[in-house]
Amino acid sequence: MSIEVRNLRKxxxxxxxxxxISLEMPTGELVALLGPSGSGKTTLLRIIxxxxxxxxxxxxxxxxxxxxxxxxxxxxxxxxxxYALFRHMTVFENVAxxxxxxxxxxxxxxxxxxxxxxxxxxxxxxxWSGKRYPSQLSGGQRQRVALARALAVEPRVLLLxxxxxxxxxxxxxxxxxxxxxxxxxxxxxxIFVTHDxxxxxxxxxxxxxxNNGKIEQAGTPEELYxxxxxxxxxxxxxxxxxxxGRIEDGHIYVRGMPIALSPNxxxxxxxxxxxxVVYVRPHLLDIALSPNxxxxxxxxxxxxxxxxxxxxxxxxxxxxxxxxxxxDHERYRELGIQRDARVYLKPRENKVFIYQI
Amino acid sequence: xSSAEVRAPNSIASTPVHFRRATAERPLTRVILIGTALxxxxxxxxxxxxxxxxxxxxxxxxxxxxxxxxxEALSAIRLTLLAAAIAVPLNLVFGxxxxxxxxxxxxxxxxxxxxxxxxxxxxxxxxxxxxYVLMFGAQGLLGPWLIAHNIHxxxxxxxxxxxxxxxxxxxxxxxxxxxxxxxxxxxxxxAITLGASGWQTFFRITVPKVKWAxxxxxxxxxxxxxxxxxxxxxxxxxxxxxxxTMPLYVEVLYNDYQFTASFAVASLLTLLALVTLxxxxxxxxxxxxxxxxxxxxxxxAGREAA
Amino acid sequence: MSQPAKANVRxxxxxxxxxxxxxxxxxxxxxxxxxxxxxxxxxxxxxxxxFWQVVLSPRVLAAYRLSLGASLAGASINSVFxxxxxxxxxxxxxxxxxxxxxxxxxxFALPTSVAGITLTAIYARNGWIGHLLVPLGxxxxxxxxGVVVALTFIGLPFVVRTIQPVLHNLExxxxxxxxxxxxxxxxxxxxxxxxxxAPAVITGFALAFxxxxxxxxxxxxxxxxxxxxxxxxxxxIMTELEQFNYQAATAIALVMxxxxxxxxxxxxxxxxxxxxxxxxx
Numbered sequence: 010m011s012i013e014v015r016n017l018r019k020x021x022x023x024x025x026x027x028x029x030i031s032l033e034m035p036t037g038e039l040v041a042l043l044g045p046s047g048s049g050k051t052t053l054l055r056i057i058x059x060x061x062x063x064x065x066x067x068x069x070x071x072x073x074x075x076x077x078x079x080x081x082x083x084x085x086x087x088x089x090x091x092y093a094l095f096r097h098m099t100v101f102e103n104v105a106x107x108x109x110x111x112x113x114x115x116x117x118x119x120x121x122x123x124x125x126x127x128x129x130x131x132x133x134x135x136x137w138s139g140k141r142y143p144s145q146l147s148g149g150q151r152q153r154v155a156l157a158r159a160l161a162v163e164p165r166v167l168l169l170x171x172x173x174x175x176x177x178x179x180x181x182x183x184x185x186x187x188x189x190x191x192x193x194x195x196x197x198x199x200i201f202v203t204h205d206x207x208x209x210x211x212x213x214x215x216x217x218x219x220n221n222g223k224i225e226q227a228g229t230p231e232e233l234y235x236x237x238x239x240x241x242x243x244x245x246x247x248x249x250x251x252x253x254g255r256i257e258d259g260h261i262y263v264r265g266m267p268i269a270l271s272p273n274x275x276x277x278x279x280x281x282x283x284x285x286v287v288y289v290r291p292h293l294l295d296i297a298l299s300p301n302x303x304x305x306x307x308x309x310x311x312x313x314x315x316x317x318x319x320x321x322x323x324x325x326x327x328x329x330x331x332x333x334x335x336x337d338h339e340r341y342r343e344l345g346i347q348r349d350a351r352v353y354l355k356p357r358e359n360k361v362f363i364y365q366i
Numbered sequence: 367x368s369s370a371e372v373r374a375p376n377s378i379a380s381t382p383v384h385f386r387r388a389t390a391e392r393p394l395t396r397v398i399l400i401g402t403a404l405x406x407x408x409x410x411x412x413x414x415x416x417x418x419x420x421x422x423x424x425x426x427x428x429x430x431x432x433x434x435x436x437x438e439a440l441s442a443i444r445l446t447l448l449a450a451a452i453a454v455p456l457n458l459v460f461g462x463x464x465x466x467x468x469x470x471x472x473x474x475x476x477x478x479x480x481x482x483x484x485x486x487x488x489x490x491x492x493x494x495x496x497x498y499v500l501m502f503g504a505q506g507l508l509g510p511w512l513i514a515h516n517i518h519x520x521x522x523x524x525x526x527x528x529x530x531x532x533x534x535x536x537x538x539x540x541x542x543x544x545x546x547x548x549x550x551x552x553x554x555x556x557a558i559t560l561g562a563s564g565w566q567t568f569f570r571i572t573v574p575k576v577k578w579a580x581x582x583x584x585x586x587x588x589x590x591x592x593x594x595x596x597x598x599x600x601x602x603x604x605x606x607x608x609x610x611t612m613p614l615y616v617e618v619l620y621n622d623y624q625f626t627a628s629f630a631v632a633s634l635l636t637l638l639a640l641v642t643l644x645x646x647x648x649x650x651x652x653x654x655x656x657x658x659x660x661x662x663x664x665x666x667a668g669r670e671a672a
Numbered sequence: 673m674s675q676p677a678k679a680n681v682r683x684x685x686x687x688x689x690x691x692x693x694x695x696x697x698x699x700x701x702x703x704x705x706x707x708x709x710x711x712x713x714x715x716x717x718x719x720x721x722x723f724w725q726v727v728l729s730p731r732v733l734a735a736y737r738l739s740l741g742a743s744l745a746g747a748s749i750n751s752v753f754x755x756x757x758x759x760x761x762x763x764x765x766x767x768x769x770x771x772x773x774x775x776x777x778x779x780f781a782l783p784t785s786v787a788g789i790t791l792t793a794i795y796a797r798n799g800w801i802g803h804l805l806v807p808l809g810x811x812x813x814x815x816x817x818g819v820v821v822a823l824t825f826i827g828l829p830f831v832v833r834t835i836q837p838v839l840h841n842l843e844x845x846x847x848x849x850x851x852x853x854x855x856x857x858x859x860x861x862x863x864x865x866x867x868x869x870a871p872a873v874i875t876g877f878a879l880a881f882x883x884x885x886x887x888x889x890x891x892x893x894x895x896x897x898x899x900x901x902x903x904x905x906x907x908x909i910m911t912e913l914e915q916f917n918y919q920a921a922t923a924i925a926l927v928m929x930x931x932x933x934x935x936x937x938x939x940x941x942x943x944x945x946x947x948x949x950x951x952x953x
Contacts (some may be wrong), residue, residue, distance in 0.1 A: 060388050062849050080388035080851040087852040093845035097867040107853035110863070155849075250927055388851035395857070396764060403760040404772075406753045410825050412776045412791045413800060421793055437722045459879035460699045467692040481940070485704055490886035492782075492906040494912060497707040500714050505918060507710050531705050540687055551853075554686055586781070592781030596888035596906065600913060612890070613783040614738070615821040620789050620873045620893065632786040639781040646781075 010071050010165035010198050011036045012057060017066035017220075019052055026052040027063070034215070039192045040200045045245070048219040051170055057200065058081045058168050070165065086197075090171040092151045095144040100154050101139040103128055107162035129157040132191075144256030149180040153187075161197075169201035173208065173258075185212050206246045210234060218242050240364045243288045250294065250332050252287040256280050261363055263287060264328055266303050267358060270276045280319035288362040291335040293344035296322070296344060297353045305355035308332055310346055324354070408572060408656070418636045421629035426505050433595040433630035441607045442615040442631070444644040445523065449598075457587055461538025462580075468539075468552070469546035483540070486533050491596025495529050502528075521603030524591050526611065529597040534590045541583035580636040582627055582649040593635060696838065706849045711929070717835045728922040731899050733910065736927070739905040742816065743884035746823030747831075751877045754831030755828060761832070784889025791822055792894040814896030819904060822890045827880030834876035835869060875942050882935040885928070924925045 012034040021026040027049045032041050042050040055061040057068060058184035066078045069322050075083055094103050104126045108117060115127070133153040143151055152172060161165060171182040172188070189212050192199055203209050209216045210230040217227040218241070225245075226238040237243040254263035258281065261268050268287065297305065308324040311331075320341040322334045332354060336344075346352060393401075423430055433439060464483060468476060486494060500506050502519040512519060519525045552573070573580065591610040595613040602609040610618060612635055619628035715723075726732060760766075761773050779787065788825055795812035796803045802812055812818045842865065850860040888906040895902040912921035 012942040037577070058852060060852070080881075081854050081856065084854075085852055087849065088702045089845045089849060091843075091845065093843065095846060095849075095864055105851070106855070106863070108785075109854065110855040125707070158849075343856070376881050391857050392778055399756055400760050400764055400766055401754070403757045404766075406757060407772060407775070409801065410828055411778050412772075413794060414825075415775070415778070415785070417800060421790075435747070462698065463692040463699075465697040466688060467696055470686050471693075473693075481936070482934065484944070485708075486918040488882070488886075488929075488932045490888065490906050490909075490925075490928060490932070491887075492888050492909050492913075496909065496921060496925060498709055499913060500710040500918060500922070504679060505916060507713065528703075534701075545914065551686060556689050558686060564888060565688075566686070569949075588706075589781050593786075595780070595783055595785040596787065599888075600910065613785045616783075616785045616789060616866075617893075620785075625789075626734050632783075632789060635720050635783045635786050639778060639783070639786075643777055643780040646777060647770070647774045666936075 012166060012198060013069040014053070014057065015067045015069070016338050017053070017056060017063045017068075019049075019056065019063050021060065027056070030219075030222070030224060032217060032224065032227065034198060034200065036198050038198060038215050039189070039213050040198075040215045040217060042202045042217050042219060042220035043119070043163050043204070043206060043208035043209040044104045044198060047221070048205075049222040054168050054170055054200060054202050057117065057166075058085050060087070060089050076160060080256055084162065084164050086164030086167045088152070088159050088167070088169040088172050090174045092111050092148075094151055094155055094177075096143055098142075099139065099205055099362065100130070100141050100143065100146070103143070103154060104158045104161050105131055106158060125161060125330070126157075128160055130158075133157045142348075146175045146181075147251070148265070149184055150174065152184065156191075160197075164197070166198040166213065167197050169199065171202050171204070174203075181208070189357070190210060211245065217343070220245075231351050236253075237362065239285065240288060240362075243362050248291050248333055248335075250289045250291065252330070254285055254287055254288070256283050257364075261285055261287060264306070265306055267307055267351045287356070288364065289356045291321070291333045292319070293357045294334045295355050295363045296330070296334055296336060296340075296346070296355065297355065298346075300353050303354050305353045308354050310350045310352060311350055313346070313348065315341065324352070326354070386632060398587050411472050411609035415636065417641075418629055421626065422633040424629075425479070429626060430630050430633075434634060438607055439631060441616065442610050442612045443634075445526065445610065446592050446612040448523070449527050450588050452527050453530045453534055453591045454584060454588050458538050458580075458584060460535055461542055461583060461587075464539040465542035465546050468483045468573070469543055471617035480543070481537050485535055491533060491594065492600055494533050495600025498525055498528055500531070503639040507576055520601050521605065523609065526598050526609060528631070529601045530594055531593050533597050534587050537590060538583035540579070541579045541653060542576055542584070545579040547605040549575050570601045578649050585642055585649070586643045589638060592638060675842075676847070679752055706816055711922060711925065714918060715926050718919050718923055722919065723923050726920045729902070732905075733824045735903050735905045735908045735924075738816065738903065739820065740899060741882050742819040742823050742904070743887075745820045745873055746827050747877045747881040748882045749824050750821070750827045750831040750880045751873055754828070754835060754876060755873060758832050758835040758839055762836060776832050777829050779826050784887070785824070785893070787825060787890040788893035791825060791890065793816075796892065800926060813894055814898075814902065816895075816902055818894040818896075819891055820903060822894050823884035826887050826890055829882050830879040830883060831873070831876035834879065835872045838869060838872040871942070875939060877941045878942065882932060882939070883937075885932060895913060 013032070017027050017030040018025075024088060026047075030049070032052060032053075042053060043288045052061060057264050059075075059078060059082070059094065063076070063180065066076075067074060080087075084342050095106065098258070106121050108122045108125065111117075126139070131361045134157055135150060135153055137155070138146060138150065138154070143154065146154065157174075167216065169188075173184050176184065185208055188201075201213070210233070215227065216228065216230055216233050217223040220241050226233055226242045226274065233242060234246055243249055252263045254261045254268075256262075257316075295301070300307075308320060309327075310324050312323040313322040314323075315338070319335045319337055322336065322341075324332045324334065326332050334354065390396075423432075427533065434443075462481075467473075468480060499520055502508055502512060504513065504520070504527065506520075519528065554567050555573050559565075562570070592611075593613055594611075595617070598611055599614060599617070602614055603612070604610060604614060604618060606618065612631055616628050616632045616635070621624075658667050687909075723909050736876050757776070778930065789851060792813055793800075793842075795799050795805075797803065797806055797811070797813065799813070805812060810817070812821055845862050846864050850864050855863070886906065887904075889909070892907055895904065895907075897903055897907055905924060909928075911924050912918075914926065
């Protein structure tokens with residue numbers, strides 16, 4: 010089922026949670042709503058679910074207006090951050106709940122309910138847990154039960170509100186992969202909310218970045234990471250180094266260092282004498298032991314973290330700015346640098362992001 | 367993208383009138399529930415309050431004041447105040463001592479102690495009074511000895527005070543214990559390590575932390591002390607002008623068919639109850655609602671020690 | 673921080689244990705325990721035959737029946753309406769809500785004789801509510817119904833105040849989850865909310881029941897105190913005391929005490945049991 014929201018606006022008192030949001034989500038996609046706290050992502054999800062009412066705007070399911078329908082009428086599956094399992098019911102009864110509360114005419118016979126529940130518990134790999142109570146399960150298991158419960162009523166769309174937020178890092182990773190696989194198998198339109206950019210980029214096939222109630226950018230994970238539309242997106246998705254500078258005849262001068270304008274900065278070529286900010290990802294800065302052209306600047310190594318797939322080096326530029334660089338172990342061994350070493354950094358110019366302020 | 371897609375909407379995009387939050391009842395249900403609740407509360411709470419004052423003033427303000435200022439009434443008021451003036455401070459000290467020992471230390475049979483403190487709640491007021499009669503009454507355990515020494519407890523003021531102390535002793539402790547347990551021992555322990563003595567710690571750290579609970583405990587203890595009827599009735603002997611407290615006086619007047627006067631005295635007690643309710647609202651009243659320690663950081667103790 | 677020591681008092685950093693503990697125990701003994709023990713002393717002097725004679729006499733049995741029955745009725749009424757009252761106070765807004773919320777504690781703060789005369793005045797044949805009920809053939813004052821009314825009054829705050837915090841802390845997500853799964857509001861209440869409230873309702877019921885059993889002041893005015901008909905146990909005890917029949921009074925009181933203590937014990941167990949269940953939730 011496709012979902013479309015148009016011109017949604019929602020305020021809580023004087024706080025604007027959503028500011029004229031319009032978005033289309035085609036059938037079968039796994040969409041991530043990504044943003045910091047207060048960006049409006051959970052509000053948007055809850056409005057789609059029918060748990061909140063927008064002040065203005067519309068929600069459409071499969072091209073039909075659904076704005077007036079209540080949550081129980083919309084047939085959405087909702088998974089809460091803290092599971093919201095019914096504590097006094099067994100796992101089986103939890104999953105069966107949606108089927109058992111159907112009006113008599115639509116209610117399937119008990120035998121059918123039983124087989125459906127068992128099928129779902131098998132899908133989430135919890136066949137053994139039917140008679141247990143939620144309190145007897147781990148966090149990750151509870152979330153899987155919550156998922157099974159939501160799927161039991163055959164929803165047209167699955168909505169997940171920071172589903173892995175309350176879990177340990179390892180469990181989170183497992184469940185992410187698991188959700189991805191589940192989606193590949195079931196193909197239900199799914200939308201999940203997260204503040205974890207790694208999660209969004211890893212799991213979803215479409216990411217929508219929200220900030221202050223507005224959409225910063227929407228696209229595939231690759232698009233967002235490699236072609237960020239705004240500094241916010243750039244900053245939010247991964248680490249970044251910031252340098253302030255001025256644009257002067259085709260170059261941006263950072264503390265007197267000229268950097269040729271990058272592909273995404275060419276439209277700024279005609280702007281002279283304006284301030285700009287250069288964003289450089291840690292893996293896009295090269296370390297050399299000697300000066301290396303006009304755009305290289307000196308820095309001192311402050312801290313090295315070689316425990317990981319990449320080596321993370323923290324440096325201080327000669328002007329006192331903190332800089333982070335990522336390199337692979339081979340290059341690190343080649344350089345043989347240590348704490349307090351004096352090195353030269355140079356951005357790979359064709360990959361920096363320049364934003365005029 | 368947050369572009370403005372200009373497309374003619376299929377329907378009127380207005381704020382829907384009949385949308386109901388997923389977790390709200392139908393308006394009709396809401397009205398019925400509120401109506402039922404209000405009806406029930408009117409029958410049992412609101413109308414009685416109004417009735418007290420209405421009956422008290424039924425014969426006019428003059429009679430009202432006469433009812434509460436005649437010598438018998440004044441003596442009843444005095445006795446009530448006396449009983450409260452003795453019971454409340456005694457129970458305050460008890461409450462502080464008990465809550466300190468229970469909330470700050472671990473010891474065996476702690477549960478037994480807390481249950482014992484709840485004793486008066488398990489015992490009918492009549493029985494509460496009765497135990498003192500059994501002990502100090504003319505035919506009681508100590509009866510003969512007391513008569514021999516011409517000491518009067520039952521059917522005299524001391525008996526009334528004793529009974530009042532018994533039925534109200536849990537109140538301060540019950541308010542303090544949860545709050546003291548919830549606020550933890552860290553601050554007091556910090557004060558001790560900084561060199562403060564036990565008393566200093568107690569008055570400068572502990573008491574300010576629990577002051578709202580303490581205040582409410584005193585208010586409720588006082589209300590119950592001044593309002594106790596059953597227990598006092600047993601030990602009092604109903605001697606007008608001598609062993610009649612205000613709640614008893616209400617009964618005496620009523621049994622004497624002096625209804626308006628009875629309600630007049632009752633109205634004073636009702637005012638006290640209403641003041642207590644207001645105090646509860648202002649002071650939080652419930653341990654769960656009271657704010658945890660906010661003021662008086664151990665800096666004070668530190669400066670002391672320095 | 674608090675690791676219980678093996679079997680002795682934990683050597684705490686804080687001073688004052690002996691002082692406060694000592695004072696507490698002495699006070700408790702003097703005020704409560706020693707006087708209470710006279711009860712048992714007196715009882716031991718009765719002898720079983722006399723004891724059963726008193727306790728099983730028709731008048732006493734009638735009083736027990738009335739006390740237990742009316743207390744049960746009052747606590748039940750409070751349980752049903754208490755849920756409704758707590759629900760409206762927690763979930764809805766209406767004018768003067770905070771005043772009414774505060775007023776719920778009135779039966780707790782009001783002297784029982786004041787409650788007694790007021791309820792009698794209101795529900796008497798010519799009282800504000802009484803006169804409305806007379807044409808319907810319902811008499812409240814000086815009947816068993818009057819006793820139930822008084823005992824409902826006295827137990828009102830117990831159920832409401834026990835349920836309110838539980839209702840307040842109910843996670844709204846549970847109700848939202850039920851809604852997204854297609855449950856109607858009533859189904860959600862039945863299957864999700866009510867089970868969570870049940871322990872609190874039972875505790876409140878037990879508290880109201882225990883309170884009603886012990887009640888004297890508010891009942892003695894409205895009941896008319898007719899032996900065998902509208903005489904409650906506390907009044908019976910009082911009557912025996914006034915006639916200096918200490919043994920009879922003690923015997924009757926003892927049975928009451930046993931029932932009350934059992935109830936208190938059960939309530940404590942209930943509260944511990946329900947809070948443990950929820951700890952894991």
